[in-house]
Amino acid sequence: MRDTSRPLPFARAAGGVFDLTLDGLVWSRRTFWMAALLGLPVVFGVLYRMVLASRLPPQLQPFDLYGTIVVFYYLRNLVPLAALFYASALVADEVEAKTLTYLLTRPVTRGAILVGKFAAYLVTVLCVTLPAVVLTFFIVLTGGGSHSVSAAVPDLFRDLAVLAAGLLVYGALFTLLGVALRRPILPGLLFLFVWELLANLPGYLPRLTVTAYLRSLVTHRPAEEGIGELFGQVLPASLCLEMLAGMTVVFLGAAIWIFSTREYVFDQ
Amino acid sequence: MTRSRGVVLGAASLLTVGAGLALGAIYLSPARAAVGPLPAVGLSLPAESRFVVGIDVRRFVASPLYRRYSDKMPVRPQAFAELQERTGLDPERDIDQVVIAGQGPTRSDQGVVLVLGRFDRYKLSRAIETEKRGVTWKDYQGTTVYLFGEAANRRSGAAAFLDDHTIVLGGRPLVESVIASHASGEGNLRSNAKVVALLEQVRPGSTFWMVGDQSLMDQMPRSVPAPGAPMSGGPAPMQSLQLPGLKSMIVTGDLDPVMAVEATGEAADVTAAKNLADVVRGFVALAALQAGQKPELKELASSISVSTEANQVRVNARVPYEVLDALQPKPRNRTEGAEPEAQK
Amino acid sequence: MSEAAIEFRRASRWYGQVIALNDVTTTISPGVTGLLGPNGAGKSTLLKLAAGQLAPSQGEVTILGQAAWGSPEIFHRVGLCPEPDAFWDGLTGRQFLLALLRLTGYDEAERRARADQALALVDLEDAAGRKVGGYSKGMRQRLKLAQALAHEPEVLLLDEPLSGMDPVSRRRVMDLVKKLGREGKTVVVSSHILHEIESMTRRVLLIHNGRILAAGDSRELRDLMDEHPHTVSLRARDPRALARSVVSSPHVLSLAFGSEGEWVTVQTARPDEFYSALPEAAIEAGVLEMYSPDEDLESVFKYLVAR
Numbered sequence: 013m014r015d016t017s018r019p020l021p022f023a024r025a026a027g028g029v030f031d032l033t034l035d036g037l038v039w040s041r042r043t044f045w046m047a048a049l050l051g052l053p054v055v056f057g058v059l060y061r062m063v064l065a066s067r068l069p070p071q072l073q074p075f076d077l078y079g080t081i082v083v084f085y086y087l088r089n090l091v092p093l094a095a096l097f098y099a100s101a102l103v104a105d106e107v108e109a110k111t112l113t114y115l116l117t118r119p120v121t122r123g124a125i126l127v128g129k130f131a132a133y134l135v136t137v138l139c140v141t142l143p144a145v146v147l148t149f150f151i152v153l154t155g156g157g158s159h160s161v162s163a164a165v166p167d168l169f170r171d172l173a174v175l176a177a178g179l180l181v182y183g184a185l186f187t188l189l190g191v192a193l194r195r196p197i198l199p200g201l202l203f204l205f206v207w208e209l210l211a212n213l214p215g216y217l218p219r220l221t222v223t224a225y226l227r228s229l230v231t232h233r234p235a236e237e238g239i240g241e242l243f244g245q246v247l248p249a250s251l252c253l254e255m256l257a258g259m260t261v262v263f264l265g266a267a268i269w270i271f272s273t274r275e276y277v278f279d280q
Numbered sequence: 281m282t283r284s285r286g287v288v289l290g291a292a293s294l295l296t297v298g299a300g301l302a303l304g305a306i307y308l309s310p311a312r313a314a315v316g317p318l319p320a321v322g323l324s325l326p327a328e329s330r331f332v333v334g335i336d337v338r339r340f341v342a343s344p345l346y347r348r349y350s351d352k353m354p355v356r357p358q359a360f361a362e363l364q365e366r367t368g369l370d371p372e373r374d375i376d377q378v379v380i381a382g383q384g385p386t387r388s389d390q391g392v393v394l395v396l397g398r399f400d401r402y403k404l405s406r407a408i409e410t411e412k413r414g415v416t417w418k419d420y421q422g423t424t425v426y427l428f429g430e431a432a433n434r435r436s437g438a439a440a441f442l443d444d445h446t447i448v449l450g451g452r453p454l455v456e457s458v459i460a461s462h463a464s465g466e467g468n469l470r471s472n473a474k475v476v477a478l479l480e481q482v483r484p485g486s487t488f489w490m491v492g493d494q495s496l497m498d499q500m501p502r503s504v505p506a507p508g509a510p511m512s513g514g515p516a517p518m519q520s521l522q523l524p525g526l527k528s529m530i531v532t533g534d535l536d537p538v539m540a541v542e543a544t545g546e547a548a549d550v551t552a553a554k555n556l557a558d559v560v561r562g563f564v565a566l567a568a569l570q571a572g573q574k575p576e577l578k579e580l581a582s583s584i585s586v587s588t589e590a591n592q593v594r595v596n597a598r599v600p601y602e603v604l605d606a607l608q609p610k611p612r613n614r615t616e617g618a619e620p621e622a623q624k
Numbered sequence: 625m626s627e628a629a630i631e632f633r634r635a636s637r638w639y640g641q642v643i644a645l646n647d648v649t650t651t652i653s654p655g656v657t658g659l660l661g662p663n664g665a666g667k668s669t670l671l672k673l674a675a676g677q678l679a680p681s682q683g684e685v686t687i688l689g690q691a692a693w694g695s696p697e698i699f700h701r702v703g704l705c706p707e708p709d710a711f712w713d714g715l716t717g718r719q720f721l722l723a724l725l726r727l728t729g730y731d732e733a734e735r736r737a738r739a740d741q742a743l744a745l746v747d748l749e750d751a752a753g754r755k756v757g758g759y760s761k762g763m764r765q766r767l768k769l770a771q772a773l774a775h776e777p778e779v780l781l782l783d784e785p786l787s788g789m790d791p792v793s794r795r796r797v798m799d800l801v802k803k804l805g806r807e808g809k810t811v812v813v814s815s816h817i818l819h820e821i822e823s824m825t826r827r828v829l830l831i832h833n834g835r836i837l838a839a840g841d842s843r844e845l846r847d848l849m850d851e852h853p854h855t856v857s858l859r860a861r862d863p864r865a866l867a868r869s870v871v872s873s874p875h876v877l878s879l880a881f882g883s884e885g886e887w888v889t890v891q892t893a894r895p896d897e898f899y900s901a902l903p904e905a906a907i908e909a910g911v912l913e914m915y916s917p918d919e920d921l922e923s924v925f926k927y928l929v930a931r
Contacts, residue, residue: 016700277672
């Protein structure tokens with residue numbers, strides 16, 4: 013029996029929105045292109061094993077190569093960009109398509125709508141990202157023998173967890189941008205490619221970024237030139253986890269608050 | 281089930297299969313998780329270790345430093361050629377890492393060395409057995425231990441193959457301890473929480489690194505000679521400077537493209553850290569003042585930076601190889617009476 | 625009088641300098657109420673305020689005794705058929721309804737039953753398994769109506785529900801709306817076409833420039849309109865025969881031929897009687913096309929406002 017005096021229970025409402033949003037996200041063109049980009053290292057891994065392995069200098073071990081891919085390709089670039097292009101559009105897509113009205117005229121709280129959509133985003137990007145990392149791991153590291161694989165397995169799990177954390181916290185941040193701003197892409201790009209550079213500076217400045225915490229959690233430290241090499245800090249793991257969790261809660265909470273108080277008007 | 285859920289399930293399945301394969305790889309080829317830059321086998325080092333040093337030999341050999349100065353190094357290339365001929369081992373090619381652990385400069389007999397790489401175990405063993413005089417060997421927990429020096433007593437030096445990729449060298453008791461730890465899979469060094477905590481803070485990927493805990497720091501000299509002659513009419517300088525004690529030290533370094541070293545010391549408190557930083561800055565400034573006699577010292581001094589964060593002191597040096605070259609002693613002109621080129 | 629389902633108490637809504645709704649006080653009781661006004665009059669704003677999609681800048685709007693804004697629980701008992709033609713095109717008609725019924729709190733069995741019922745009501749059973757992206761405009765409009773009806777709300781807010789529908793569908797929807805009104809539901813239908821509203825109800829709210837111009841029986845409005853000459857333009861194969869058959873009618877005020885010869889423009893003081901007499905004349909003269917610029921309320925409002 014429905015209780016018509018209250019909105020639907022939060023989890024039930026979010027679950028319904030989750031299923032509805034998941035359909036739209038998984039089968040979108042955006043996901044197709046994201047999957048292609050996130051899967052590029054798999055292709056590179058195959059190329060490496062077939063052609064490049066014998067030609068690269070012996071100092072470049074398979075594990076180093078895998079670490080470089082995880083840090084430079086996934087952690088610093090694709091994961092934040094995937095979060096930006098998906099999460100900032102969670103509400104904006106519904107607004108543009110004028111379908112948001114259907115959700116706003118159901119007995120569900122706005123918070124449940126946003127959380128359901130966020131969960132669908134997270135599941136979608138995790139499904140596209142993590143298997144690609146696992147495939148890359150096996151393709152690249154089996155080149156060094158089974159010993160090389162087994163020694164690196166803890167790093168694989170750690171990397172998967174850190175990438176998932178990155179998708180979570182960047183997703184929360186860009187969800188907030190998406191509900192707060194009409195055009196969140198440019199500010200999002202500025203954040204990623206300008207603000208996050210603070211992570212390369214000395215002192216406390218890196219703690220104002222997201223990437224500094226994520227970088228500290230992975231064990232890979234590929235060589236890099238410039239100020240990153242000079243001042244790169246490794247922050248304590250407990251601090252990183254606390255800060256990432258805190259940021260996720262704050263960003264998502266702010267996004268829910270803004271979404272709950274905003275009016276959405278659609279004219280034909 | 282909707283198609284979307286099917287896709288999610290498929291991805292989750294792939295992930296699960298991957299995780300399963302990964303765990304299976306561990307089961308089939310057990311690898312203990314490494315700590316920081318320390319390879320997994322390094323966890324078999326003695327728990328009493330006060331310091332651990334690691335050298336990435338591959339990176340070292342590929343570095344400009346090695347390329348520039350290898351002919352001046354104490355070990356002659358000729359020796360490498362002979363070694364390779366007898367044992368099949370080319371140190372420049374076959375050795376990946378060297379890890380050294382010990383209890384301090386005053387306890388030189390309490391150190392052990394791990395050499396990781398690719399070895400022709402048979403050839404190497406035969407070379408030791410047949411060509412090294414005074415070598416004996418015995419079996420210890422299924423591993424052959426080679427004993428050097430006085431016949432089979434506890435003061436012998438020892439060497440053993442932990443596996444096809446790892447050789448352990450050192451005093452006999454420590455080598456046996458490492459063998460036992462490796463065989464049991466328990467990882468002695470894990471019980472040394474202080475050293476493990478320091479190792480976790482080291483950047484993997486460094487060409488060389490070192491961590492030392494407080495008991496090592498306590499063994500280091502606490503005072504250094506005071507620099508400078510007394511100024512005329514001024515008071516006599518202190519004979520030595522007292523350095524604040526350190527609780528731990530981490531040093532990492534890279535050799536490409538410049539020689540970069542970072543040393544992080546943990547002082548007792550913020551004040552001690554600031555004092556130590558001031559002392560180091562003072563020495564750097566003194567070096568710069570010597571620029572009148574050696575201009576390259578000024579460049580060296582300017583490549584060193586000192587900073588503090590809470591109770592940590594960080595000294596960072598990035599020295600271009602040109603500066604190092606300039607600091608090398610110039611070879612003497614042996615021909616008497618010959619004038620230097622510049623004066624002609 | 626039945627208890628009011630929707631109440632506006634000195635409600636205003638503005639966007640910056642533009643006042644979309646200006647100090648409106650009115651109540652809407654169970655039954656069908658037509659909301660009439662030209663484009664830009666404030667009909668959509670009034671409906672959105674009632675549906676809790678907008679907050680009033682001033683005053684109060686309540687629906688079923690609760691503040692409309694910020695009360696998502698009212699949507700257990702309120703259904704909105706929005707104006708924009710917007711769907712998740714990748715879903716089938718049935719999937720669309722099932723997803724929204726899930727968000728209304730029904731379990732799976734009941735969702736299926738209600739979805740089937742709603743689809744039958746709007747005559748979309750055969751197309752229910754097809755993707756919405758392949759529907760015609762009329763089908764999409766009916767589907768919008770279905771999602772508003774599926775949970776049997778007490779209050780239905782329909783924003784231009786007949787837009788894009790073919791004549792048969794329009795008739796069905798009008799009959800449905802009347803039936804819902806008879807059942808005691810509160811139905812608010814907005815349109816800019818008077819005779820559409822008249823086919824569903826006699827209770828109308830006239831809105832213009834954000835104010836309620838008139839509220840009451842549509843006959844009174846019709847009487848007002850009847851004082852305003854009604855222009856009808858017709859294209860016929862034999863325009864002269866058409867002119868001959870209508871000119872003798874007492875309620876035809878004037879008649880003129882169009883510049884291209886096929887058109888005849890008639891002014892009449894009694895549009896209802898004119899339309900009643902038209903079919904016979906149309907058959908004789910072969911009428912091909914007909915339109916009336918006065919059929920929407922723009923000109924009527926101009927006339928009423930001028931009065």
